[in-house]
Amino acid sequence: MATTAIPRVAAPTYRSAIYEWVTTTDHKKIGILYVVNSFIFFLLGGLFALGVRAELAQPGLQFFNEATYNQLFTLHASLMLFLFIIPMLAGFGNYAVPLMIGAPDMAFPRINALSFWMLPLGGILMLSGLFVEGGAAAAGWTSYPPLAGAAFSGRGVDLWLVAVTLIGTSSILGAINFLVTIFKMRAPGMTLFRMPILVWTVLVTSVLVLMATPVLTSGLIMLFIDRNYGGNFFDPATGGQAVLWQNIFWFYSHPAVYIMILPAMGIISEVLPVFSRKPLFGYKAFVFATAAIGALGFSVWAHHMFTTGQVFLPFFSFMTFLIAVPTGVKMFNWIATLFKGQLTFKTPLIYALGFLSMFLIGGINGAFHAVVPVDFALHDTYFVVAHIHYVLFGGSAFGVFAGIYYWFPKMTGRMLDETLGKIQFVIMFIGFNLTFFPMHQLGLAGMPRRIADYSANAGWTDLNLVATIGGFLIAASIFPFLWNVFISLRSGKPAGNDPWEANTLEWATTSPPPPYNFEHLPPIRSERPLFDLRHGLVKDEAGPAPAGILPPAAAPAGH
Amino acid sequence: MSAESRAVAPAEHSPVAGLAHDTRGGISNPVLGMILFITSEVMFFAGLFAAYFNIRAQSPEWPPAELAHVLQIFPLVGPATVLLISSSFTCQFAIWAIRRGDRTAFLRNIAVTFVLGITFLVMQAIDYTILYSEGMTLDAGPFGTTYFTLTGFHGAHVLGGVVMLGVVLYRGMAGQFSARHHDAVEATSLYWHFVDVVWILLFSTLYLLPGHGAA
Numbered sequence: 198m199a200t201t202a203i204p205r206v207a208a209p210t211y212r213s214a215i216y217e218w219v220t221t222t223d224h225k226k227i228g229i230l231y232v233v234n235s236f237i238f239f240l241l242g243g244l245f246a247l248g249v250r251a252e253l254a255q256p257g258l259q260f261f262n263e264a265t266y267n268q269l270f271t272l273h274a275s276l277m278l279f280l281f282i283i284p285m286l287a288g289f290g291n292y293a294v295p296l297m298i299g300a301p302d303m304a305f306p307r308i309n310a311l312s313f314w315m316l317p318l319g320g321i322l323m324l325s326g327l328f329v330e331g332g333a334a335a336a337g338w339t340s341y342p343p344l345a346g347a348a349f350s351g352r353g354v355d356l357w358l359v360a361v362t363l364i365g366t367s368s369i370l371g372a373i374n375f376l377v378t379i380f381k382m383r384a385p386g387m388t389l390f391r392m393p394i395l396v397w398t399v400l401v402t403s404v405l406v407l408m409a410t411p412v413l414t415s416g417l418i419m420l421f422i423d424r425n426y427g428g429n430f431f432d433p434a435t436g437g438q439a440v441l442w443q444n445i446f447w448f449y450s451h452p453a454v455y456i457m458i459l460p461a462m463g464i465i466s467e468v469l470p471v472f473s474r475k476p477l478f479g480y481k482a483f484v485f486a487t488a489a490i491g492a493l494g495f496s497v498w499a500h501h502m503f504t505t506g507q508v509f510l511p512f513f514s515f516m517t518f519l520i521a522v523p524t525g526v527k528m529f530n531w532i533a534t535l536f537k538g539q540l541t542f543k544t545p546l547i548y549a550l551g552f553l554s555m556f557l558i559g560g561i562n563g564a565f566h567a568v569v570p571v572d573f574a575l576h577d578t579y580f581v582v583a584h585i586h587y588v589l590f591g592g593s594a595f596g597v598f599a600g601i602y603y604w605f606p607k608m609t610g611r612m613l614d615e616t617l618g619k620i621q622f623v624i625m626f627i628g629f630n631l632t633f634f635p636m637h638q639l640g641l642a643g644m645p646r647r648i649a650d651y652s653a654n655a656g657w658t659d660l661n662l663v664a665t666i667g668g669f670l671i672a673a674s675i676f677p678f679l680w681n682v683f684i685s686l687r688s689g690k691p692a693g694n695d696p697w698e699a700n701t702l703e704w705a706t707t708s709p710p711p712p713y714n715f716e717h718l719p720p721i722r723s724e725r726p727l728f729d730l731r732h733g734l735v736k737d738e739a740g741p742a743p744a745g746i747l748p749p750a751a752a753p754a755g756h
Numbered sequence: 757m758s759a760e761s762r763a764v765a766p767a768e769h770s771p772v773a774g775l776a777h778d779t780r781g782g783i784s785n786p787v788l789g790m791i792l793f794i795t796s797e798v799m800f801f802a803g804l805f806a807a808y809f810n811i812r813a814q815s816p817e818w819p820p821a822e823l824a825h826v827l828q829i830f831p832l833v834g835p836a837t838v839l840l841i842s843s844s845f846t847c848q849f850a851i852w853a854i855r856r857g858d859r860t861a862f863l864r865n866i867a868v869t870f871v872l873g874i875t876f877l878v879m880q881a882i883d884y885t886i887l888y889s890e891g892m893t894l895d896a897g898p899f900g901t902t903y904f905t906l907t908g909f910h911g912a913h914v915l916g917g918v919v920m921l922g923v924v925l926y927r928g929m930a931g932q933f934s935a936r937h938h939d940a941v942e943a944t945s946l947y948w949h950f951v952d953v954v955w956i957l958l959f960s961t962l963y964l965l966p967g968h969g970a971a
Binding site for chain 1: 789909
């Protein structure tokens with residue numbers, strides 16, 4: 198009888214690093230892919246913004262014609278919103294959520310990889326519009342018909358529609374993955390009210406994505422049918438409704454602003470307690486405020502449409518004021534967390550403080566628009582541009598940088614350089630305020646958004662020049678960051694497991710964590726398991742388990 | 757990075773690889789995932805329905821006079837509706853069968869569901885050709901656009917469900933499901949019921965809801 202030798206141990210398979218990263222289903226690698234991919238689109242979106250600012254520095258058309266300018270601001274907004282902020286925050290969620298709840302991976306690792314790979318594909322589709330006849334989408338990121346209809350826009354809009362549909366599908370699959378992971382994969386002891394705040398914000402964000410994004414998808418498909426198959430959804434001449442698109446679009450895009458800010462709020466809610474050596478003030482109030490923002494977020498969409506004359510103004514005005522309340526609760530949470538804390542001014546805290554101050558301005562100048570008469574005056578002016586950038590750049594993007602400086606040691610095992618980080622913050626903070634603060638005054642002075650040229654005697658020239666200088670300063674601040682990442686990856690200080698003396702579970706494992714995340718989980722008896730362990734509030738009797746021995750908590754329960 | 761990841765043991769050899777996080781009872785991960793996916797699908801169809809009712813309410817007459825006669829329950833749509841609703845029952849019979857471990861009844865019912873789904877799609881395709889021959893087209897004003905978009909996307913979802921049923925049937929014939937392990941069947945049946953409910957709403961809206969305006 199012929200026998201074949203069966204190898205006792207599977208032969209180790211050596212794969213190239215590229216193969217490993219392209220085929221990975223490890224949530225940590227996918228999270229890093231999300232972050233890197235989103236950062237590339239951040240740089241591209243920034244380049245388009247520099248084009249916009251360069252053109253507006255002086256009256257007259259110096260660099261681009263109007264058609265190209267329209268493509269620039271459309272691509273700037275579309276890349277920043279759909280391919281930078283939303284996936285960047287999803288990337289942090291992907292990296293941190295399973296670690297924070299003590300899970301070995303996401304619930305559906307292969308769907309997780311699928312969610313990621315749709316993003317670069319969507320981005321390439323959107324940008325490929327630059328190479329088709331008529332250029333890329335130029336109808337603004339809001340793509341209102343009839344401007345975005347077949348009569349006034351070229352093939353670029355079709356590519357834009359397909360790209361946003363793909364990116365939206367990626368978001369929906371990601372949201373399902375997050376929700377199942379959070380509901381089903383928590384470690385023993387990790388009750389819902391012991392979850393880190395970032396996990397809560399990802400949970401609420403995922404519900405928003407799940408409920409709002411499919412509505413946008415339906416609208417995108419209707420617009421695609423109108424443009425390509427002679428449909429009549431949005432063309433009033435043949436019985437359609439132009440305002441219908443605005444209702445559908447904002448039904449998604451208002452919840453989407455919470456999709457873009459809530460996880461950033463979660464990031465700074467992780468950073469502030471760690472660097473002020475205090476627990477987060479009012480954990481449950483924060484959780485309920487997050488849920489309230491999520492719920493109310495569905496009832497304010499028409500405040501983007503006050504001037505259409507087709508919405509019930511008192512209701513949407515009132516709801517818009519109402520949603521400022523839970524946001525205000527969070528401001529008090531953060532400030533009370535800092536109050537009398539032992540602040541250590543590391544880069545993550547500085548970015549979190551940047552978020553706090555800039556988001557406050559963005560919140561206040563946003564509340565102005567809830568007043569209907571004021572909104573009528575400011576609608577479609579640069580005041581709105583100032584508002585959106587104070588919440589999405591001053592808020593979300595500063596939160597993203599806080600997150601990068603905070604988790605870079607965990608992701609790579611090496612610290613980022615503090616000095617370079619602070620230099621970057623100072624340049625970016627000054628550049629940011631130079632760019633966007635003058636836009637308030639420009640808006641009050643009546644400058645409309647989305648114009649390539651303006652009259653030299655309109656009185657807008659000086660402030661536009663200041664904004665342009667600020668824009669280039671923001672771009673300059675990226676170079677110390679890139680240099681920082683480069684040198685820190687090569688020769689940064691080794692991070693160790695827990696460089697910040699943090700509270701949450703991701704710091705209980707090695708940096709970077711092994712593929713299965715945890716050799717051993719400490720007991721979880723509060724929302725700060727590592728703090729409890731460090732201060733002897735819980736006993737970790739099993740201790741760090743030697744490899745090969747199962748700690749009691751991790752003994753596999755029978756399937 | 758890759759050198760480091762090679763150095764550590766792969767996940768399947770780790771001491772905690774068998775760590776069970778989802779054994780505390782309750783709903784399984786795939787079924788919960790499907791319920792959430794269906795939630796997103798509900799919102800997708802909500803968007804389409806909202807557009808439909810918005811356009812319908814703002815139209816002076818609905819259906820337009822020249823198309824008032826084309827949407828007929830017989831000979832095709834009514835029977836197709838009966839078949840699709842029946843398929844929800846056979847799908848549920850299949851679930852009950854596999855829950856008690858009766859693979860024969862399970863496979864038989866899944867096969868019937870699969871065939872009913874395909875029959876529905878064929879009847880819908882024939883119905884479309886009849887409508888087109890009577891001048892009811894996708895670009896024939898909002899009435900045609902909304903009709904074909906709503907029923908078309910429903911049909912696409914039926915097609916998706918038929919593919920899922922086909923996979924379940926194939927895997928079932930390979931003996932992959934048992935009373936304990938049949939998450940894929942549970943998830944597929946939830947999806948199939950959802951597709952059925954959407955059709956009931958669509959049928960009621962498009963065929964039973966009285967029109968308005970000059971007729």
